Amino acid sequence: MNYTHNDVVELYDKYVAHTYGRFALTAVSGSGVKCTDNDGKEYIDFTSGIGVNALGFCDEKWSEAVAEQSKKLNHTSNLYYTLPGGLLAKELCERSGMSCVFFGNSGAEANEGAIKAARAYSFKKYGEGRNKIISLVNSFHGRTVTTLAATGQDHFHQIFFPFTEGFEYATANDIDSVKALVDDSTCAVMMEMVQGEGGVIALDKDFVQAVRALCDEKDLILIVDEVQTGIGRTGKLFAYQNYDILPDVVSSAKGLGGGLPIGAVLMSEKTKDSLASGEHGSTFGANPICCAGGLAVLERLTDEFLAEVAAKGEYFRKKLLAMPKVISVSGLGMMIGIQLEGAAAKAVVAKCLEKGLMVLTAKDKVRLLPPLVIDYEDIDAGLEILENVLKECE
């Protein structure tokens, strides 16, 4: 049977939980930066599946690596060793300055692991009662009960009581507000280098470095949430590499698998033994197919490639700033927030889709997370659609 878009919508309406507002697009295939819907209409993708498809849709080498691994060994559990997990962990450590990796399956799960690692470090060194984690107002760290608690937005602290205790929220780029929350019960500070869901807001370098110094002084664990910013998105493999600091724990997911579900907690020399045998785990963690996908992604993200991501980010910014109704452009690399005047972000997203361009929102901004492999021709084609939509908007 051939399913129409309406058939698929009916299936979702009836059988899929209604936790998302979806656009009227049933995606059936993709190649590079182009996605094709059920009716054969093609879209330029400036979303990467919310920062996941770092190499675009179905990159040939990535697909081959994943297909090959899926024919060789699909899963074993963590009771045994497999090569892709070991190789991916090595690659991540060597390129991040971290010392070991715990593999999970998503961003929220990576942050759960990061929080556990920080609390375990403190508990084992200082005993009970030192477990408070300071995160930032306007942050986003995930949808589990604990990562919602870590998220510094009241809007997410409704309905699901009781939330995990031990989180307080400081103001981004205000080191005094972080210091004011530090007391004997504090064990960690957690932050995104660029607040993604919060509106694509990059932290100041001075602030990040001051937080690092404060963490050193008080033996607090600095957790950097790289779920959205990591894997090349900002022009470095990890965004903290733009800030000349080394975190104690890093969470990664989204782009890491190039489209397959994988998350990772990267731990430094200081925190690498925080989680001992039996204290953390995941059935699917280090799944060899997902790790093979991850290796294919990292292989592509050479220094030269990353420099090109930064250059393309600048190109986007320059062109966007010259467009009507654009009052500012925020973010880093190809993590781009567009503040508009005289046009609502949501309406712009819907109109762009009608004209064949997929874009996102973040708060009241239009957000772009293009596949890192996008070329200048496709950037221009997508931006032309966006500019026309902005011109048409009342």
Ligand SMILES: Cc1ncc(COP(=O)(O)O)c(C=O)c1O
């Ligand atoms: C910074 C950040 N952390 C965590 C998450 C949660 O990731 P996931 O949806 O894979 O659980 C997200 C998702 O948008 C994110 O942007």
